[in-house]
Amino acid sequence: MNQNLSSYRIFYTVANTGNISKAAKELYISQPAISKSIQKLEESVGCKLFSRSSRGVVLTDEGKLLYEHVSEAFETLTMGEEKLKRSIELGVGHLKIGVSSTLCKYLLLPYLKEFIRQNPHISISISCQSTNDTLKLLEDNKIDIGLIGKPENLKNIHFDFLEEIEDIFVAAKDYLRNLKARGIQKDHILQSSTLMLLDKNNMTRQYIDDYLQENQIIIKDSIDISDMDLLIDFARIGVGVACVIKNFVREDLENGTLMEIPLGFPIHKREVGFAYKTTTKPSKSLAEFIHFYKTYR
Known part of the structure; x- marks a missing residue:
């Protein structure tokens, strides 16, 4: 794509309004700037995209072909923005947890049951493996948080104590x-x-x-x-x-x-708790989970 997105936004708006003056008002830019952008786009694609009429401008056959694809792209972008807005409003997210099968069954499940009830739009992925493997997944940013036995070295790891095990x-x-x-x-x-x-x-x-x-x-x-x-x-x-x-x-x-x-x-006795990286900003889902387990009783 030789042109930036703003050029196609101008082309798309002019095609929709059929009038450079109306497009300028909608985009809050000057008419000469719109005309110059259209001219540069036409030079880039090697053909005329608009022809003038008594009412304004109309798409040429080549312009209609380009418009089909540009309109589809902007509709997809608009749909993506709407879905993103809805997901934010609903609290949609994804949380990846690492834990041993033992700690998962006996300690994590009670937390997850209530967390999912309170946050039904956050999907959960669980990787079951040893504490050593969980720490490696944390280091590689393949999980968001782990439920582990407290390691000797806590470099770049924040550890929240949960309980002692014997x-x-x-x-x-x-x-x-x-x-x-x-x-x-x-x-x-x-x-x-x-x-x-x-x-x-x-x-x-x-x-x-x-x-x-x-x-x-x-x-x-x-x-x-x-x-x-x-x-x-x-x-x-x-x-x-x-x-x-x-x-x-x-x-x-x-x-x-x-x-x-x-x-x-x-x-x-040993300490077990939740651990996450201090060098990475928590996602919204992780922040929600951290707040949850700190207040859950």
Whole structure:
């Protein structure tokens, strides 16, 4: 396109009004400026676009051909402006959230349920992966916000604390009874059992590995599992000892389905919360969500 949009706007307005004087009033520019713009456009396309009549100007055959496409373009622009205006009025937007499947189920869903009820025109996309992967997506601007365990390095990341989580080891009663029958003492359960942990790419797993190493607990037999729900299910049926988040098995602990393994050295609690980049201006949808979770109870 050799001409800028304003030239086609002038052409479109003159064609609609059929009169340079009327077009000048509508566009708030002088008649000579309109005539000059039309002349430059005609020189650019290599043909006459208007012919003069007693009432003003009329499109030539070539002008009519160009007008068909120009009018379609401006109608599309007008439609886009109207849709944008309606979307702003309705609060239409898109929010991309990163979260692990575990935190999504147990922590994020209650927030989303109420947020969607209050903001039905904001669509939600959720990427489920580990905290490490969520931080990478944040860094690459592929998500707006993440629900994560608090990382050690918060460079360019704003972290809003949500709650503390506590990692514990649990097993079914029958599994512990069998260990006891084999003469396994309470302080050697972890070393003598099949230990079920999240896979090594998970921040929780890295945290637990550090705990085991610091306390010189050597694991003989372990199973890596990608999903905490599966860890809990396997523990319930007696596959082994699972490392889980205490809040997520509270009902199992209360009804006796699972038993907490006593530890000589407790695992320190961790913080989880919402995180977003400080180097990028929040979109309207993200700003709405941030305001929501800060006031939600």
